[in-house]
Amino acid sequence: MKRREFIALFGGAATAWPLAARAQQPTMPIVAYLSVQSADERPTYLAALRKGLSTQGFVDGQNVKIEYHSADGRLERLPDLAAEIVRSQVTAIVCAGGSPALLAAKRATETIPIVFISGGDPVSLGLVSSLNRPGGNLTGIYFVLSELVGKRLALVHELLPNAKRIAVLNNPANPAEAEPAVRQASVAGRALGLETKIFDVRAGAEIEAAFSAMVDWRAEVLFVEPDPVFSTRRTQLITLSARYALAASYYLRDFVDVGGLMSYGPDNAENHVQMGVYLGRILKGEKPGDLPVVQPTKYELVLNLKTAKSLSIEVPPTLLARADEVIE
Numbered sequence: 001m002k003r004r005e006f007i008a009l010f011g012g013a014a015t016a017w018p019l020a021a022r023a024q025q026p027t028m029p030i031v032a033y034l035s036v037q038s039a040d041e042r043p044t045y046l047a048a049l050r051k052g053l054s055t056q057g058f059v060d061g062q063n064v065k066i067e068y069h070s071a072d073g074r075l076e077r078l079p080d081l082a083a084e085i086v087r088s089q090v091t092a093i094v095c096a097g098g099s100p101a102l103l104a105a106k107r108a109t110e111t112i113p114i115v116f117i118s119g120g121d122p123v124s125l126g127l128v129s130s131l132n133r134p135g136g137n138l139t140g141i142y143f144v145l146s147e148l149v150g151k152r153l154a155l156v157h158e159l160l161p162n163a164k165r166i167a168v169l170n171n172p173a174n175p176a177e178a179e180p181a182v183r184q185a186s187v188a189g190r191a192l193g194l195e196t197k198i199f200d201v202r203a204g205a206e207i208e209a210a211f212s213a214m215v216d217w218r219a220e221v222l223f224v225e226p227d228p229v230f231s232t233r234r235t236q237l238i239t240l241s242a243r244y245a246l247a248a249s250y251y252l253r254d255f256v257d258v259g260g261l262m263s264y265g266p267d268n269a270e271n272h273v274q275m276g277v278y279l280g281r282i283l284k285g286e287k288p289g290d291l292p293v294v295q296p297t298k299y300e301l302v303l304n305l306k307t308a309k310s311l312s313i314e315v316p317p318t319l320l321a322r323a324d325e326v327i328e
Helices: 003-024 043-054 075-087 099-108 147-160 175-190 205-219 228-232 234-243 251-259 268-283 305-310 318-324
Strands: 030-033 065-070 090-095 114-118 138-142 165-171 195-200 223-226 247-249 262-266 299-305 323-327
Touching: 003 043, 003 147, 003 205, 030 075, 043 065, 043 305, 065 075, 065 099, 065 165, 065 323, 075 099, 090 099, 090 175, 090 268, 099 114, 099 175, 114 268, 138 175, 138 268, 147 223, 147 318, 165 205, 195 205, 195 323, 205 234, 223 299, 234 251, 234 299, 234 305, 247 251, 251 262, 251 323, 262 268, 299 318
Parallel strands: 030 065, 030 090, 090 114, 114 138, 165 195, 165 223, 223 247, 247 262, 299 323
Antiparallel strands: 262 299
């Protein structure tokens, strides 16, 4: 080989080698968090997700990247968002904003692992084959909404034994969670001697009209069913409840933290820790279909005494003693 040819060959190899080496380096896995709510509304949950990931050796920004995708309260945006996420070739998807986000992600991919929190039955929804052996590309946490409805109504009855007319705020556009919850509200209400009436709201713009209808019906208590639209409008719900002097029961402590009266539901921060653990295990190579769908081990009753006082409600000592947290 002539000297000139050798130099040219060596120079070309020196240029190509760093590029080839870089191409062989593993890329950082990307986890897409799909939600109806904005990231600003979920800092506690994102921190909990990172905590769960850290138990498996993953640190956001170091060896894994979490990208948040929000529908900004508009359920109709979820299918396009999910499709966009899949096109970006993420490593895994997190869905913790209700069944609409989860179903959109499921329809968008059958291969990318999805870890979820669901209030709708994942077997009935066709998301997994069974809770113990999900199969496919999904696993996560499932809390039984119908059981929570009866418990929440019983707590309302204990707090306000003389209240008989319960307005149930419901979103029929989310049937996976709405239909079982509405059925159980009627059954549990009759068992407690309560009169329940369903007030449907499909979007935030309909909330004001629903409250006016509740007042015309002379509702004494507002019972908010689990739904991502209500989560994104929690400040509006709490403001209107105060304006019309309606005692209100919510499904997550997020509402009580910003002025709602009471909530009973799963500890969603703890659920996000479990999601992070599952994500870490999947990133290490386990298949989501082999990880059983689990149910929450912790449910929390949270009371806001300042709100109770503003409504002239005296919380029974027995209820205070059972509360997991009392906000004063």
